[in-house]
Amino acid sequence: xxxxxxxxxxxxxxxxxxxxxxxxxxxxxxxxxxxxxxxxxxxxxxxxxxxxxxxxxxxxxxxxxxxxxxxxxxxxxxxxxxxxxxxxxxxxxxxxxxxxxxxxxxxxxxxxxxxxxxxxxxxxxxxxxxxxxxxxxxxxxxxxxxxxxxxxxxxxxxxxxxxxxxxxxxxxxxxxxxxxxxxxxxxxxxxxxxxxxxxxxxxxxxxxxxxxxxxxxxxxxxxxxxxxxxxxxxxxxxxxxxxxxxxxxxxxxxxxxxxxxxxxxxxxxxxxxxxxxxxxxxxxxxxxxxxxxxxxxxxxxxxxxxxxxxxxxxxxxxxxxxxxxxxx
Amino acid sequence: xxxxxxxxxxxxxxxxxxxxxxxxxxxxxxxxxxxxxxxxxxxxxxxxxxxxxxxxxxxxxxxxxxxxxxxxxxxxxxxxxxxxxxxxxxxxxxxxxxxxxxxxxxxxxxxxxxxxxxxxxxxxxxxxxxxxxxxxxxxxxxxxxxxxxxxxxxxxxxxxxxxxxxxxxxxxxxxxxxxxxxxxxxxxxxxxxxxxxxxxxxxxxxxxxxxxxxxxxxxxxxxxxxxxxxxxxxxxxxxxxxxxxxxxxxxxxxxxxxxxxxxxxxxxxxxxxxxxxxxxxxxxxxxxxxxxxxxxxxxxxxxxxxxxxxxxxxxxxxxxxxxxxxxx
Numbered sequence: 001x002x003x004x005x006x007x008x009x010x011x012x013x014x015x016x017x018x019x020x021x022x023x024x025x026x027x028x029x030x031x032x033x034x035x036x037x038x039x040x041x042x043x044x045x046x047x048x049x050x051x052x053x054x055x056x057x058x059x060x061x062x063x064x065x066x067x068x069x070x071x072x073x074x075x076x077x078x079x080x081x082x083x084x085x086x087x088x089x090x091x092x093x094x095x096x097x098x099x100x101x102x103x104x105x106x107x108x109x110x111x112x113x114x115x116x117x118x119x120x121x122x123x124x125x126x127x128x129x130x131x132x133x134x135x136x137x138x139x140x141x142x143x144x145x146x147x148x149x150x151x152x153x154x155x156x157x158x159x160x161x162x163x164x165x166x167x168x169x170x171x172x173x174x175x176x177x178x179x180x181x182x183x184x185x186x187x188x189x190x191x192x193x194x195x196x197x198x199x200x201x202x203x204x205x206x207x208x209x210x211x212x213x214x215x216x217x218x219x220x221x222x223x224x225x226x227x228x229x230x231x232x233x234x235x236x237x238x239x240x241x242x243x244x245x246x247x248x249x250x251x252x253x254x255x256x257x258x259x260x261x262x263x264x265x266x267x268x269x270x271x272x273x274x275x276x277x278x279x280x281x282x283x284x285x286x287x288x289x290x291x292x293x294x295x296x297x298x299x300x301x302x303x304x305x306x307x308x309x310x311x312x313x314x315x316x317x318x319x320x321x322x323x324x325x326x327x328x
Numbered sequence: 329x330x331x332x333x334x335x336x337x338x339x340x341x342x343x344x345x346x347x348x349x350x351x352x353x354x355x356x357x358x359x360x361x362x363x364x365x366x367x368x369x370x371x372x373x374x375x376x377x378x379x380x381x382x383x384x385x386x387x388x389x390x391x392x393x394x395x396x397x398x399x400x401x402x403x404x405x406x407x408x409x410x411x412x413x414x415x416x417x418x419x420x421x422x423x424x425x426x427x428x429x430x431x432x433x434x435x436x437x438x439x440x441x442x443x444x445x446x447x448x449x450x451x452x453x454x455x456x457x458x459x460x461x462x463x464x465x466x467x468x469x470x471x472x473x474x475x476x477x478x479x480x481x482x483x484x485x486x487x488x489x490x491x492x493x494x495x496x497x498x499x500x501x502x503x504x505x506x507x508x509x510x511x512x513x514x515x516x517x518x519x520x521x522x523x524x525x526x527x528x529x530x531x532x533x534x535x536x537x538x539x540x541x542x543x544x545x546x547x548x549x550x551x552x553x554x555x556x557x558x559x560x561x562x563x564x565x566x567x568x569x570x571x572x573x574x575x576x577x578x579x580x581x582x583x584x585x586x587x588x589x590x591x592x593x594x595x596x597x598x599x600x601x602x603x604x605x606x607x608x609x610x611x612x613x614x615x616x617x618x619x620x621x622x623x624x625x626x627x628x629x630x631x632x633x634x635x636x637x638x639x640x641x642x643x644x645x646x647x648x649x650x651x652x653x654x655x656x
Contacts, residue, residue: 071449130645131652133598135392135449136588140640143585147633154630259457262450272447304469308461314454315440322444 016269016324017281024288031295038298046177048290050170050245053183056286057238058257059264060190061231063282066265067194067203068224069210069274070127070134072231074142076258078119079239081145082112083249086240087158090165100162108165112236119145120232124225149251157250161243169244179241186237190230191279203227207274256307263314264289266321338595338650342610349614353621360624363492364500369616374509375568377612379587380594381516382560384608387591388520389553390533390600391441391448395456396561396587397580399433402459403562405467408575411478419480426566427559433459434558438551463577472575481570505571512560517605525552533600589636590615592643597651615639 031039038044058075065072086108094100119141126137171178194200202223206213214220243249266272267288268281296306354360379396386393403426411422433455440451474482488501520526528549531539540546569575594611596603618639622632 071447126641126645131648132641132644133648136592136598136640136644139585139588140637140644142637143633143640144637147631147635147637150630150633151628259453262453266450272450302465304461304463304465306461306465307457308465311454311457311459311461314450315458318440318444318446318451318454322446 016321017284019320019324020268020281020284020288024284024291027288027291027295031291031298034295035298039295044294044298048287048294049177049180052286052290053177053179054238054241054245054254055257055260055264055290056183056283057186057234057241058254058261059268059282059286060187060279061234061238062261062265063268063270063277063279064190064203064227064234065134065138065231066207066270066272067274067277068207068227069272070138070224070228071262071272072123072138072228072235073135073258074119074123074138074145075231075235075238075261076254077142077145077149078116078232078235079242080249080251080253081119081149081239082115082236083239083243084149084152084158084251085115086112086165087161087243087249088152090162091158091160094162100164102164105162105164109168109240112240113233116233116236116239117229118232119236120229121225123232124228127228128221128224146251153249153251155251157248157253159248161247161249165240165244166247167244169241169246179245182237182241186234187279187283190234193230194278199223199226204275204277207271207276209275259307259310259314260289263310263317266314267317269321339604339607339610342593342595342607342614346610346614346617349617353617353624357621357624360621364494367500367502369613369620370506371503371571372616372620373609373612374503374505375564375571376583376587376590376616377509377609378512378560378564378567379583380590380608380612381513381605382557382564383587383591384594384596384603384605385516385520385529385553385560386448386557387596387598388533388600388603389529389549390536390598391550391553392598393437393452393554393557394449394584394588395433395437395452395459396557396564397583398456398460398463399430399558399561400565400568400580400583401577402433402463402565403427403430404565404569404575404579405463405472405577407566408472408478408481408569409467411481412472412476416478417480419484422478422481423563423566426562428562430562430565431555431559433562434555435551437558438554441554442547442550467577469577471577472569474573477569477573477575481566482573485567485570503571505567508567513605513609520605525549529553530601533602535601585636585640586615586619589640589643592640592647595647595650597647598644599651602651611643 058079061075062072089108089111090100090104093104123138123141126132126141127134168178173181194204202213202218205216205218206220206223210220242254264282264285265277268285270277270281293306296309350360359365379400382396383393406429407422407426410425416422436455437448437452440446440455441448485503485505487504489504489507491499491501493499520529525548528539528544529552531542531544532546532549536546568579590612591608592611593614594603594607594609596608618635619632622635
């Protein structure tokens with residue numbers, strides 16, 4: 001009886017945070033038992049704090065697009081285009097003055113973020129003004145952005161980013177990795193936006209019931225446009241971190257992140273039909289997935305096998321979410 | 329009556345644009361109208377076209393599919409491996425096996441879309457990753473090239489309807505695979521227009537609730553659509569490998585965008601309920617011509633992605649505009 005009540009309580013948790021924490025703990029325990037000597041090393045966890053922010057930012061971006069019942073398939077394209085443009089800019093400056101200082105890097109970062117906003121703006125306009133459905137609009141623009149990135153680089157990766165740029169991806173401030181700090185700041189900002197600011201609440205309302213939101217006087221088109229701009233800028237931040245960490249930028253980097261971002265968004269309690277999503281769920285889901293991923297690498301699973309597992313995991317999460325929603 | 333005249337309008341419009349495009353390209357480069365060029369263009373229609381037929385079915389029903397390239401790989405690679413392993417000499421059973429493999433994969437899509445009411449894009453992303461990961465991670469990554477390919481597959485795809493000889497003695501001909509494509513298109517056209525199940529696909533795409541109340545079996549229609557799309561993909565996979573004399577498990581990368589672009593050009597709306605086989609075939613021909621003429625006009629291949637992206641955006645914008653216009 002007691003067990004029944006507690007299991008009901010656990011199911012009734014609206015966003016399933018508890019369920020996520022249990023999944024994460026299970027993964028942690030299983031991996032620790034399987035390979036304690038390699039998995040439980042400090043180095044392993046430190047490298048996770050460098051790698052997971054970019055994936056987390058992609059997932060948060062995906063979640064924001066999903067809030068209104070949309071999706072953004074162009075996030076990887078936006079990320080690569082913005083880092084490649086910054087790279088091209090640095091190369092131009094370096095060939096003219098021979099030196100790339102902190103100030104130039106700051107301009108480069110601004111350039112990247114502006115590209116993100118612009119790209120998101122294009123997505124938003126196509127979706128709201130031209131009433132193209134988000135899947136096709138972002139699939140088209142994703143191809144377009146990747147194509148432009150390919151034209152700019154001609155194929156090979158852009159290498160040789162300035163040191164300050166690499167610091168964004170590899171540096172430490174007060175003992176904490178810079179990507180991790182960026183992630184925490186963004187996560188808090190987005191969380192605040194979704195809970196306390198009219199925009200975030202309106203977005204959820206639009207996703208829950210588009211018609212009701214319209215009658216409630218919410219400026220639907222404007223809100224959706226802004227949400228895709230936020231998605232775009234988050235993707236470009238992820239792109240900056242990714243290129244900073246690898247010190248390179250290429251038009252087809254991080255393609256596998258797209259499936260993972262959708263997987264994390266859904267695992268983190270986002271409803272792809274709109275109306276539901278939170279940053280905390282995403283953050284825990286990312287950690288769960290990163291633990292799983294590093295565990296598989298330690299167990300020497302091939303990348304293809306990991307793809308198989310991500311796909312199967314996504315379908316499993318769909319089943320789990322459906323069971324949870326039914327019992328609510 | 330009103331709807332049927334609109335369909336006619338949409339398709340005549342596409343056909344007209346296609347004709348204009350052909351005339352323009354022909355003026356720029358007279359080599360376009362040479363018989364061997366036309367034959368080779370038609371040949372490149374076959375695989376994209378067959379796959380597009382499957383996607384058309386899914387999109388008319390209001391769904392979306394990005395898993396068909398993975399299913400095509402599964403149908404092709406598993407079948408060819410089996411043929412070599414058992415040293416089988418026939419032709420009919422291998423194609424039946426490829427179709428069954430695709431069908432089984434498609435059933436998975438249908439199950440998750442129907443049972444768990446999940447967005448088809450997300451389901452098909454998951455199944456695609458699973459199937460491709462399984463093939464590459466478990467079955468193998470090595471190519472099966474011409475000296476190992478079953479000879480009966482090659483000789484089957486080699487056959488021509490008519491043969492010509494150039495002035496310089498080189499031979500060219502019209503591949504009989506075009507007949508396979510045309511007859512499949514005819515079957516699906518008849519199925520969509522003259523069977524209850526086919527009309528059910530349109531009904532489901534127009535409005536799920538109305539389709540249910542009109543007495544259509546939504547479960548049956550959903551499963552039919554995804555199973556058929558999977559089966560078609562499996563068939564197309566094996567046919568592709570017999571046409572290029574090679575079974576490469578990494579094949580069909582980026583094919584999804586080409587096919588979806590072709591289907592969208594053909595006037596199929598992702599809102600469902602609209603679209604036709606003839607429209608899709610015209611769309612496929614248009615896409616093949618555009619891609620081909622980019623090469624003839626010596627546009628760098630890096631621009632291809634940009635062009636495909638733009639095509640998707642423009643074609644969906646026009647379709648969305650048509651639907652909106654039609655409603656008001």
